[in-house]
Amino acid sequence: MAQSLSATDVSVAFEGLRALSHVTLDVPRETVTGLIGPNGAGKTTLVNVLTGFQKPTDGTVSLDGESIAGVPPYKVRQKGIARTFQSGRLFSDLSVLDNLEVTGVGLGLSRREAAKKADEMLDWIGISHLAERTAGGLPYTDERRVAIGRALMLEPKYLLLDEPAAGMSAEEANDLAQLIRSIIAEVKCGVLLIEHNIGLVLTICDHIHVLDSGEVIEVGPPAAIKASERVRHAYMGTQAEAEGAVL
Structure with missing residues (x-):
């Protein structure tokens, strides 16, 4: 049986507006998979589909080869798929x-x-x-660490991190990278990293998917993503350069 969390040909439409269009993504165990793209590209929508918060209009989601279509979020979590949220969502x-x-x-x-x-x-x-x-x-960055700790309770099979480095300094982002490496080495789950910190993504991810306007425009290892003119045009050449990413 395949050991991965997979979205296959997933589309999501909201009242005729297509947020995702035929997206396929695979998150293997014991690896860090990156998901990047400009604001509004559909990244969080895809995470919501993978965790049961959003029903896809078309396509399938599977956990280790088994469909989890229609499974509610709390049962998705019980099956071993954990996530963090951009807003933290701790019990304040x-x-x-x-x-x-x-x-x-x-x-x-x-x-x-x-x-x-x-x-x-x-x-x-x-x-x-x-x-x-x-x-x-809690300060914003500590809130992020607590959210990761909460998501890691009972050692999930897959951990989806939605912009965990937001608001972090370079040193704090480096600490986060070390934590993610430890998660892979010791928890042995698969990690999906959704992040605007391009330097972090290029440093730590084994494989990267790039979304733009709800479509996957590039998939590959960090070196291929860094060299892609299509990615540079759609994302890195605008927002990422403004954030100081060096390509």
């Missing part, structure tokens, strides 16, 4: 520890088991000092 009134603990309970652990796993996860990520902090009062 709960402590950091409780945010992870709630996820563990939702995935079937007892309260005691969930608390233990949550504590271990915070320690593994290196943010155990935030355990008792109220999530709603």
Whole structure:
């Protein structure tokens, strides 16, 4: 059986407006797959399709060779597909520890088991000092780390990170890259990295998909993406250069 999270020929239309058009993407285990493109390219829509938040108009989504069409988001998570959100979506009134603990309970652990796993996860990520902090009062970058920790509860098969480096300094983005490498090495899940930080994507991803106006315009390893005139024209030559990416 194929060990991957796959979208095949996926299209999404909202009242006649096509957000995705015949998109095919494969996220293998133990690799980092990049997904880049300008604002409005359809990246988050695709993540929503992969995690059950958006039903595709056409096409299929499969988990390790098995269709997960029509599976609701909470069951998609139980099957081993975890994600973060651009907006964080932490339980702002709960402590950091409780945010992870709630996820563990939702995935079937007892309260005691969930608390233990949550504590271990915070320690593994290196943010155990935030355990008792109220999530709603966290700085933006710490919120991102907590969201990743919450998504990693019970070691998912696939982790989808939606712009995790947003607002981070170069040093913080480098720390994030190290964390993602550790996730691949120790959790052994497949990671889909959706990101506007082109330098991070080119540095850490094994394979990259480029979306523009809802269509995949290029697929390949970092060197091929970096050399692509089509990608440069559609994305890197405008927004990425403004953000300081060196091509």
